[in-house]
Amino acid sequence: xxxxxxxxxxxxxxxxxxxxxxxxxxxxxxxxxxxxxxxxxxxxxxxxxxxxxxxxxxxxxxxxxxxxxxxxxxxxxxxxxxxxxxxxxxxxxxxxxxxxxxxxxxxxxxxxxxxxxxxxxxxxxxxxxxxxxxxxxxxxxxxxxxxxxxxxxxxxxxxxxxxxxxxxxxxxxxxxxxxxxxxxxxxxxxxxxxxxxxxxxxxxxxxxxxxxxxxxxxxxxxxxxxxxxxxxxxxxxxxxxxxxxxxxxxxxxxxxxxxxxxxxxxxxxxxxxxxxxxxxxxxxxxxxxxxxxxxxxxxxxxxxxxxxxxxxxxxxxxxxxxxxxxxxxxxxxxxxxxxxxxxxxxxxxxxxxxxxxxxxxxxxxxxxxxxxxxxxxxxxxxxxxxxxxxxxxxxxxxxxxxxxxxxxxxxxxxxxxxxxxxxxxxxxxxxxxxxxxxxxxxxxxxxxxxxxxxxxxxxxxxxxxxxxxxxxxxxxxxxxxxxxxxxxxxxxxxxxxxxxxxxxxxxxxxxxxxxxxxxxxxxxxxxxxxxxxxxxxxx
Numbered sequence: 001x002x003x004x005x006x007x008x009x010x011x012x013x014x015x016x017x018x019x020x021x022x023x024x025x026x027x028x029x030x031x032x033x034x035x036x037x038x039x040x041x042x043x044x045x046x047x048x049x050x051x052x053x054x055x056x057x058x059x060x061x062x063x064x065x066x067x068x069x070x071x072x073x074x075x076x077x078x079x080x081x082x083x084x085x086x087x088x089x090x091x092x093x094x095x096x097x098x099x100x101x102x103x104x105x106x107x108x109x110x111x112x113x114x115x116x117x118x119x120x121x122x123x124x125x126x127x128x129x130x131x132x133x134x135x136x137x138x139x140x141x142x143x144x145x146x147x148x149x150x151x152x153x154x155x156x157x158x159x160x161x162x163x164x165x166x167x168x169x170x171x172x173x174x175x176x177x178x179x180x181x182x183x184x185x186x187x188x189x190x191x192x193x194x195x196x197x198x199x200x201x202x203x204x205x206x207x208x209x210x211x212x213x214x215x216x217x218x219x220x221x222x223x224x225x226x227x228x229x230x231x232x233x234x235x236x237x238x239x240x241x242x243x244x245x246x247x248x249x250x251x252x253x254x255x256x257x258x259x260x261x262x263x264x265x266x267x268x269x270x271x272x273x274x275x276x277x278x279x280x281x282x283x284x285x286x287x288x289x290x291x292x293x294x295x296x297x298x299x300x301x302x303x304x305x306x307x308x309x310x311x312x313x314x315x316x317x318x319x320x321x322x323x324x325x326x327x328x329x330x331x332x333x334x335x336x337x338x339x340x341x342x343x344x345x346x347x348x349x350x351x352x353x354x355x356x357x358x359x360x361x362x363x364x365x366x367x368x369x370x371x372x373x374x375x376x377x378x379x380x381x382x383x384x385x386x387x388x389x390x391x392x393x394x395x396x397x398x399x400x401x402x403x404x405x406x407x408x409x410x411x412x413x414x415x416x417x418x419x420x421x422x423x424x425x426x427x428x429x430x431x432x433x434x435x436x437x438x439x440x441x442x443x444x445x446x447x448x449x450x451x452x453x454x455x456x457x458x459x460x461x462x463x464x465x466x467x468x469x470x471x472x473x474x475x476x477x478x479x480x481x482x483x484x485x486x487x488x489x490x491x492x493x494x495x496x497x498x499x500x501x502x503x504x505x506x507x508x509x510x511x512x513x514x515x516x517x518x519x520x521x522x523x524x525x526x527x528x529x530x531x532x533x534x535x536x537x538x539x
Contacts, residue, residue, distance in 0.1 A: 049295020
């Protein structure tokens with residue numbers, strides 16, 4: 001079906017469009033934390049993180065599996081020419097998600113105090129259980145909107161309409177940030193309300209942002225008459241019972257995987273809090289400073305890295321499903337290798353840059369801090385290894401290898417959970433920051449899951465990583481050169497200055513020199529050309 005206002009995107013086009021949209025969203029999300037941090041401080045950041053982490057965990061139950069499942073199912077039916085099934089898939093999924101969302105909202109609202117107790121235990125002197133319960137209840141209203149937005153995005157992505165979903169993300173973020181900044185400022189500075197009220201208003205921004213973005217996508221769908229497609233020429237009629245079965249079959253593994261995946265952050269949040277306060281008896285102000293980095297401020301910086309992952313995933317799933325449905329094994333293998341190479345070429349140097357220059361980056365966004373840059377230089381690797389596994393997970397899901405995904409994700413989570421406390425106690429005894437142990441435990445968990453998945457993909461399903469392995473030595477050389485450039489610059493250009501504005505030219509200098517040389521190396525050795533030189537097949 002042709003539409004006048006939307007056009008379909010190829011794999012790399014979709015990946016670039018999605019990534020650009022997400023990068024814009026993440027940049028907005030990164031910039032707003034500067035005034036937001038100044039308004040609510042570290043204690044407010046910890047409180048915001050408590051609520052938002054729990055919200056994301058419950059959101060994964062109510063909707064996280066549906067966008068990918070709907071995208072996969074839509075792409076599958078469209079490739080086979082089952083237009084009525086495409087339409088029914090969307091309508092049925094909205095009905096299912098409405099029931100799940102209401103149930104999750106009620107549970108979250110009622111049991112908010114118990115969740116608060118689980119997070120902080122008997123710790124006193126910081127945010128109270130009632131404070132945490134209040135902000136959890138405020139953010140719970142977003143559960144009534146975001147799942148519908150997610151399903152609609154999945155529907156459009158399954159049609160390979162990436163641009164509207166990217167625009168909707170920007171709209172959602174702009175509205176959310178406006179509510180966060182204006183609401184928290186008015187609450188604290190104008191009406192002199194307490195911190196929990198300011199944070200409660202801030203987390204409710206997720207509801208308003210999601211609502212406006214959902215309305216935008218519904219308008220786009222109605223204008224293009226995407227749901228009024230001609231079903232008379234369908235080669236086969238798929239019953240609603242079959243569609244429901246497939247939605248459940250596809251969604252449940254996604255939901256389980258997403259739930260386990262989100263448990264990484266929640267488990268770390270709880271175990272760091274309990275280990276530092278109950279076992280090592282750190283003062284509550286330090287505990288909440290560290291937790292605010294893990295749940296809010298450090299996560300915001302990592303989101304720039306994860307934007308690349310999300311953009312790739314958005315385009316990867318429907319394209320891999322389409323090729324897999326057509327039994328084009330070579331194309332599936334090619335796209336997976338491109339995704340892996342994109343992570344290695346883009347994400348690794350960005351991670352190294354943020355780690356080596358954590359002091360300048362942290363000072364620029366949040367001002368002078370002792371714990372911030374100290375912890376973030378290690379915490380940034382959380383995003384790298386988690387992001388790498390995310391690509392592998394989403395590829396396996398696109399190929400319906402759910403059993404393998406659930407097994408490897410669960411193994412990784414168990415390893416992370418078991419190692420968290422011992423690793424924190426070990427690094428503390430060695431004289432390092434306690435939270436380094438939690439990061440190391442997570443990295444070991446992610447790496448284990450990734451290695452198992454890649455081995456199985458190669459041995460059982462015949463995936464060929466020859467192209468990626470062939471380019472790995474040249475990539476390693478470029479990473480080493482990248483680090484050396486930064487280390488040499490550090491001999492001449494200091495990064496420990498307190499002034500926030502001076503960090504801008506410092507980071508620009510380091511960025512231009514290091515990424516400029518890195519880009520030149522990968523251009524001349526052919527890595528960049530190989531990544532983007534994807535020939536379009538003739539229809």
